[in-house]
Amino acid sequence: MPVLDHIKLVSKAAELARLQLTEDEVSKFSDQIHDVLGYLAKLGNVDVEGVEPLTHPWADQILETPLRPDRVIEPVLNADQEPKILETAAEVVDQGFKVPQVVG
Amino acid sequence: MDASSLQFNEIWSNYDQKKSKPSELARALLSKIKASQHGAFLTVCEDRAMEQAKRLDQILEKEGKVPREKFPLFGIPMGIKDALTIEGVRTTCASKILENYVPPYTATSVKRLEDAGVITLGKLNMDEFAMGGSNENSAFGPVKHPTHLDRVPGGSSGGSATAVGAGLCAAALGSDTGGSIRLPAHFSGITGMKPTYGTVSRFGLVAFASSLDQVGPMAHSAEDCARILEVMAGHDPLDSTSLNQKAPKNLCGTGSGSLKGLRIGIPKQYFSKGISSEVSQSVQAAIQKFESLGAVQVPVDLPHTEYAVAVYYVVAVCEASSNLARFDGIRYGVRSDRARELSDLDAYYREVRSLFGAEVKRRIILGTFALSSGYYDAYYKRACQVRRLIRDDFTNAFQECDLILGPVSPGTAFKLGEKISDPLTMYLNDILTIPVNLAGLPALSVPCGKDSQGLPIGLQMIAAPFQDERLLATADAFQKGMPS
Numbered sequence: 001m002p003v004l005d006h007i008k009l010v011s012k013a014a015e016l017a018r019l020q021l022t023e024d025e026v027s028k029f030s031d032q033i034h035d036v037l038g039y040l041a042k043l044g045n046v047d048v049e050g051v052e053p054l055t056h057p058w059a060d061q062i063l064e065t066p067l068r069p070d071r072v073i074e075p076v077l078n079a080d081q082e083p084k085i086l087e088t089a090a091e092v093v094d095q096g097f098k099v100p101q102v103v104g
Numbered sequence: 105m106d107a108s109s110l111q112f113n114e115i116w117s118n119y120d121q122k123k124s125k126p127s128e129l130a131r132a133l134l135s136k137i138k139a140s141q142h143g144a145f146l147t148v149c150e151d152r153a154m155e156q157a158k159r160l161d162q163i164l165e166k167e168g169k170v171p172r173e174k175f176p177l178f179g180i181p182m183g184i185k186d187a188l189t190i191e192g193v194r195t196t197c198a199s200k201i202l203e204n205y206v207p208p209y210t211a212t213s214v215k216r217l218e219d220a221g222v223i224t225l226g227k228l229n230m231d232e233f234a235m236g237g238s239n240e241n242s243a244f245g246p247v248k249h250p251t252h253l254d255r256v257p258g259g260s261s262g263g264s265a266t267a268v269g270a271g272l273c274a275a276a277l278g279s280d281t282g283g284s285i286r287l288p289a290h291f292s293g294i295t296g297m298k299p300t301y302g303t304v305s306r307f308g309l310v311a312f313a314s315s316l317d318q319v320g321p322m323a324h325s326a327e328d329c330a331r332i333l334e335v336m337a338g339h340d341p342l343d344s345t346s347l348n349q350k351a352p353k354n355l356c357g358t359g360s361g362s363l364k365g366l367r368i369g370i371p372k373q374y375f376s377k378g379i380s381s382e383v384s385q386s387v388q389a390a391i392q393k394f395e396s397l398g399a400v401q402v403p404v405d406l407p408h409t410e411y412a413v414a415v416y417y418v419v420a421v422c423e424a425s426s427n428l429a430r431f432d433g434i435r436y437g438v439r440s441d442r443a444r445e446l447s448d449l450d451a452y453y454r455e456v457r458s459l460f461g462a463e464v465k466r467r468i469i470l471g472t473f474a475l476s477s478g479y480y481d482a483y484y485k486r487a488c489q490v491r492r493l494i495r496d497d498f499t500n501a502f503q504e505c506d507l508i509l510g511p512v513s514p515g516t517a518f519k520l521g522e523k524i525s526d527p528l529t530m531y532l533n534d535i536l537t538i539p540v541n542l543a544g545l546p547a548l549s550v551p552c553g554k555d556s557q558g559l560p561i562g563l564q565m566i567a568a569p570f571q572d573e574r575l576l577a578t579a580d581a582f583q584k585g586m587p588s
Contacts, residue, residue, distance in 0.1 A: 009473055010469055012473075013468075013469040014469055016472050016476065017425060017457075017468045018432075018450065018453040018454050019458075019460070019465055019468060019469065020458050021465070025462070025465070029465070029466055032466060032527055032528075033466070033469065033470060033473075035527075036417060036527065036528055036531075039413075039417075039528055040414045040417065040483065042410075042411065042414055043415070043418070043486050043487060043490055046408070046486075046490050046493065048489035048490060048493070051489040051493060053488030053491070053492065054488055054489075054492035054495060055315060055488050055491075056315045057301045057302075057315065057495070057542075057544025057569075058301070065344055066339065066344055066348040067344075068344075076208070084208045085435075087206070088206065088207070088208065088436035088437075089435060089436070090433065090436075090437070090438075090444075097434055099434055099452075100446055100447050100448060100449045100452045101447055
């Protein structure tokens with residue numbers, strides 16, 4: 001495995017995950033992630049030749065996925081006859097969620 | 105009100121004999137919660153709980169005695185980990201990012217409990233997004249151990265463990281991704297169970313690592329845990345990973361808990377160096393107790409145990425980085441004044457997501473890295489391969505034995521602040537609980553002793569998949585055979 005620059009690694013992953021880190025956080029996380037990745041290297045000692053990855057406890061033995069009918073359910077309304085789901089919105093415009101402009 | 109008076113049988117007997125009624129018990133506990141210094145509750149649902157209790161008062165009055173057939177958990181006051189949603193009740197996951205979130209729906213597990221007669225006293229503190237083993241990662245302050253206030257209760261379901269242990273409620277719901285029910289049960293001296301993966305619906309459980317998360321009961325006894333699980337278990341059309349099979353029933357049925365001839369597997373890897381001698385001695389004494397009750401000891405081998413923490417800290421963080429991408433501040437969550445002014449969506453996301461705490465950010469970064477191009481095979485794929493080997497270890501062991509016994513964690517409850525600056529040491533605390541989640545097995549922690557400082561020690565019992573019934577019945581038999 002290539003030698004990792006942990007500061008670069010943390011900054012790049014933070015960018016991909018849309019996390020804004022302070023310089024202090026970058027430096028602290030870099031050290032901690034350096035330790036954790038050092039520990040994870042022990043996975044390299046296991047012989048996994050021909051072993052199928054297991055991504056879910058019953059991935060290879062369970063039963064079919066139980067499907068439910070695909071039904072359209074009318075939105076639940078609150079006392080003001082507005083969709084209840086909008087109650088969690090920070091800002092509402094025309095019965096929709098207000099967000100920063102997406103298309104220029 | 106001591107903990108023993110919060111056993112379900114005791115509560116029901118008091119209701120039957122008119123010594124108490126649901127609203128009286130709820131009121132007494134609500135005032136105890138208000139006076140408590142433990143930090144176990146994040147939201148107290150006083151009005152809602154009293155409404156539920158008064159409705160139950162009327163039913164009790166009408167029926168003359170507790171109608172357990174219709175309401176199997178009649179008038180049982182519970183607390184719910186703040187990772188589970190309840191319609192109209194703030195659900196924060198102990199995170200600033202959800203500080204104001206009032207969900208429009210109720211988790212299936214909670215709904216089933218309330219339909220069965222549970223009184224919900226409030227929402228319980230936890231590690232932020234269930235990430236932690238000490239409950240020091242809550243954005244709203246740590247939870248204190250139920251009896252040793254300078255110590256941690258364990259995490260991530262620390263609020264649940266302390267609320268039960270300190271007698272603030274009769275039982276609680278927790279969730280267990282890598283030991284988050286069993287570790288705090290062990291530290292806090294209560295009984296806590298993680299069911300077989302898929303037994304309890306995850307609908308309404310804020311997702312951390314979807315292939316590992318499972319909701320489970322925490323209470324004063326295995327019998328009471330069984331009663332809760334019985335009500336919650338069973339397929340839910342709203343969670344396609346909830347198993348489409350018959351739910352376990354009569355979990356503590358008469359006679360099913362005999363230990364005679366039970367083959368108990370003892371993995372040598374669970375007693376290796378690093379396990380404190382006091383924990384080891386207590387667990388060995390419990391094993392002898394099993395033998396005196398008719399069980400037979402069998403040595404079993406779980407050779408990949410030492411890799412479990414490494415596998416977990418790849419799999420769990422990868423799943424978390426993906427699950428936590430949903431916290432974008434668009435449909436719910438906190439939108440600060442600064443975020444409101446931003447016109448650029450990317451800058452907006454970064455502003456909203458700055459509300460995550462340090463441990464959450466660290467895990468998102470690690471998961472994002474491990475899933476990124478060029479590293480996926482080395483980390484995620486390899487971890488999943490070793491995950492299969494860990495699962496196969498258990499499959500082989502259960503050819504030889506009916507249950508596996510061992511410690512829950514290498515030590516007992518540590519002091520607040522003692523390990524917080526060193527994530528890796530904290531992660532290693534989970535070495536004996538994580539393998540169970542990776543393999544999807546049912547497991548629980550029952551109290552089996554105390555160390556020289558009076559800190560509780562739990563015995564971990566692990567069963568083969570879908571043997572939840574046997575696991576609880578055996579724990580019940582052990583508990584009833586133990587001198588208290």
